[in-house]
Amino acid sequence: MLADLEELVVCESFSADLEAVARSADVVAAQGTRHLGAPPERIVVDGVTHLRWTFGTPRVLLLGHHDTVWPMGSLATHPWSVRDGVARGPGVFDMKAGLVQMFHALASLPSLEGIRVLVTGDEEVGSETSRALIEESARQCDATFVLEASADGGALKTARKGTSAYELVVHGKAAHSGLEPEKGINAAVEAAHLILALEGLADEVDSGARHDWRTTVVPTVVGAGSATNTVPAEARVSVDVRVPTLAAQDHVDTAMRALKTTVPGASLEVRGGPNRPPLEESSSAELFERARVLGRQLGLEALSSAAVGGASDGNITAGLGCPTLDGLGAVGGGAHADHEHVIVAEMVPRARLLAALVALVVAPAKEDAS
Incomplete structure (x- = not known):
């Protein structure tokens, strides 16, 4: 397993470098072929390389990604190493070790019938080219197991917040800021009003929810103006939204599109919207209980669960209604x-x-076939 992990880590796969992602796909495909006994479909969408294996009629989807956030050349400053039982290197935790564990888990099974594996190449940048592929792959399945890294202490991820991303574009009118500012329409001032209006939006959505699992609406990147002596004619505000429920996501989306301008003459354009739906605990509860029972049978320490703010492709499969367990x-x-x-x-x-969980899900299909 360590040899396989080193093989993946030393092949850098920065999401923004499509040639690097393609090279990484070659390595992942070769490794998967060795363990699974069959080559994958190689699916390239808008230059991004994804891999998929399907064995018979799929009942369970194993989902992961091979791209990382680490820029090319990161191995020079963060080299592959194993010391004192700890492996390090770019993308080792998120999530190349998960891919290795998945391949070895599947290789230990007597049959791969009923199993589908999807390894995407753009999860770290929002899964724009792989989303349709993820949805297509999950629709036929009874369960999805996501090989993203665990939460603190090895906890499985039983809930993830959904994500939405907006850009508020304010249109004003330029004027000389010293000679005749009154003839301008200050887009920066309007952007400031909008930012303040967003401040209480999250409280409206889920007042009473526990502090660590509430909706968040956060202005992030803000920009306005073209020169220091000119009234800004345009301003932009990026807004990051995290929601625990679909209802909260819909509420925020409605509120964002209902925002009104305050500065006379200014106009507002709202771009973006929901990206990934939340993975709600109801989607993972039964699978997590199965994992806890299997863990005890395997002699593992008692498994714990965690709800986390970050999203993954498991949000997409859960949003389709496919039971999903993440952080495996x-x-x-x-x-x-x-x-x-x-x-x-x-x-x-x-x-x-993982092997025990997969076997448990596909077992009913094998019994029906016999």
Whole structure:
């Protein structure tokens, strides 16, 4: 498993470098072929390379990605290493160890009938080219297991907030800021009013929810104007939204599109909208209980669960109504950070847990066929 992990980590796969993603897909495809005994479909959408294996009529989808957030050349400053039982390197935790664990888990099964594997190449940048492929792959399945890294302490991810992304574009009118500012329409001032209007929006959506699982509406990137002596004719405000429920996502979307301007003459254009629906606990509850029982049978420490603010492709499968359990990948920490790492001793137990879960889901189909 460590040899396979090194093979993936030393092949850098920065999402924005499509040639690097294609090279990474070659390595992942070769590794998967060795373990699964069959080559994948190689699906290229808008230059992004995705891989899919399908064995018989799929009942369970195993979902992961091979792109990373690490820019090309990161190996020079964050080299592959294994010391004191800890593996390090760009993307080792998020989520190349999860792919290795998945391949080894499947290789341990007596049959792959009923299993589909999808490894995408653009999860870290929003899954724009893979979303339709994810939806198509999950629609036929009874369950999706996501090989994203675990939460703190190895917890499985039983809920994820949904995400929405907006850009508020304010249109005003330029004028000389010293000679005749009154003839301008200040888009920056209007943007400030809009930012203040957003401040209380989250409280309207889910007042009373626990603090760590509430809707958040956060202005992030703000820009306006073209020169220091000119009334800004345009301003832009990017807004990051995280929601625990579909109802909250719909509420925020309606509120964003109902925003009104305050500065006379200014106009507002609202761009964007929901990106990934939330993975609600109801989607994962039954699968998590199965995992807890199997974990006890395998002699693992008691499995815990976590609700996290970040989204994954599991949000997409859950949004389709496919029961989804996330965080089945590596145990470690530091995703996207200098201290990204994997606890090596947890790789085999997690692979065994995944194999048992997959076998449990596909077993009814085999019994029906017999």
